[in-house]
Amino acid sequence: MTTTPEILRYAAFTDLPTGGNPAGVVLDASGLDDAAMQRIAAEVDFAETAFVTGRDGDAYALRYFSPIAEVPFCGHATVATAVALAERSATGALRFATPVGPIEIVTTRGADGITAAFTSVDTDLAEFDAPTLERTLDLLGLDAGALSSVLPPRLAFAGNWHPVLVVDDARAFDGFAFDPAEARAFMDEQGWPATITVLHPIASADAGGPRRFEARNVFPVGRIAEDPATGSAAAAVGGYLRAIGAVVPPALVVIEQGRHVGRPGELVVEIPPSGGITVSGRAVPIPDDVG
Template structure:
C-alpha cells in the first residue's frame, strides 16, 4: 500500500503535525485501518480511496479510534494528491458524508470545512487543575466535536502549560478533548491555541485544523474580524490562516512530504 508521511501546517520539515496518508488498492476493513494507524503511531492516519475524477473517500484514525474529521490529515492527503496528480481541486467525503472541498492556491492549500456552534458549559475544577490553568475567562463546549473550549488570559501562560495527563484523563468522561486558547501577543497572529486529547488520541496534538470548525467562529465573534491568523504553540508549532464565510470556514496552510514508501499488508 502506497504510504506517505507529511508534515502539515508548516513549510519546514519536522515542524507542524505529521500525518500518514495511505492509498489502499483494495477495500480495508475498519479493524485493519485501526491496526495500521496504531502501528504508525501518528496522531492521525488518513486512508483515501478514489471514487471518480477528483472525488475521494477519506477516513481518519488516531492510534486509539476513528475520528470523524481531521484538518491536518486532510491537508496532508491533499498535498499528496496535488503532488502526484494533475488535480487542481479535490472533494473529500468522510464517513459521516461531510463534503470537504479543497483547492490549490499557489504553494498553499485551501480547505473548506463546516462550522459548528458551541454552548456554555460547566467544567470540573479538577480538569482545570490538571491542565495547570490559573484562571479561565470563558468555558464552551462543542457538542458536534465533543470538545471543551477554554479561553485563558495570556498566550505566554498557554505556551507554558504542562498538564498532568493522568489527572486530566481521570477528570472527565464522554469528551474527545480539551482546547485551550488565548488572544495572541504576537502581532503576526490573532489567536493561539493548544489541543489536549488523551481520551481519543495522543496527549497533545501538535497542530489541529479540525478544531477550526468551531474555534474560528469563536474568535471571529470576539475580535470582530472574518480573516484571522492562528498559531498553535505546541512543541512542534504550526500556523494557518482562517476565514469565516457564512456557514463555512476556510483554512489555508502548507505541508511538506517527508517520506514515501510501501506499507506491507
C-alpha cells in the same frame, strides 16, 4: 495474502518536515477493513492517519484513525491527503466524503509549494456546565482567574466538539500541565474525541493585521500528549469567535501552534458570516530519515 498499501507521511500546516503536525496518508485503502486501518494507524503512531477508502460519486471517501480509535474528522490529515493527491495529479477543488459529512477542499500551487484550504461542516456552540468546566480546569492545573474576561469558555463544534478555553496570562498558558492518562479518561468520559483547546491572544486585529492566537491542544493518544497543529480545532475556534461576537465576518484569524512540543506551525482561519469555517495551510512530505 493481503498486501499492505503505500503509507505516506506528511507534515501539515508547515513548510518544514520537522514542523507542524505529522499525518499518515493511505491513498488506496479500498482493500483494508477497520482492524487493518487501526493497526496501520497504531504503527504509524502519529496523531491521525487518513485512509482513502474509495469514491462516493465525485468525492473521495475518507476516514481517520488515531493510534487508539477512529475519529470523526481530522483537519491536518485532510490537508495532508489533499496535498498528496494534488502532487500526484493536479491542483484544484476536491470533495471528501467524511464521517461528519462532505468536506470541500481547494489546493493551489504557489512558488513555495501546494497549499490546501478545507471548509468545515457548519459550526455549533454550547455552554460548559459548571462542574465540567471546574474539572477541566483542575485537569490542566489552571485557575479560573486565568481565563479571559471577554472570551468565555465554551464547547465549539466544526466536525468534532472541542472545549475552548482562552487564557490571557502568558505564564499560565505556557506553564499549564496535565497527566495524559487522566486527560484521556476524562475526555473519553465527556465524549470529546479530539482535543481540549487552550488559546492565548497574541495580537489583535487593531494591530494592522489579522487577529492572532497561540494554541495548545491536549490530545493524549499513544506517545502523543499535545497535538502540534489541529485543523479541526482551528475550525471550531473560528465558529466560536463568530458565535460569541468576537469577530465581525468576514474575518481572518491566524493560529500559531506547536511551539510547546517542538513542531511549530501556522493555521490560517477564514470566518464567513455563516456556514463552515475555512482553514488553510501547507503540507510537505516527511523523508524516511526525519522523525
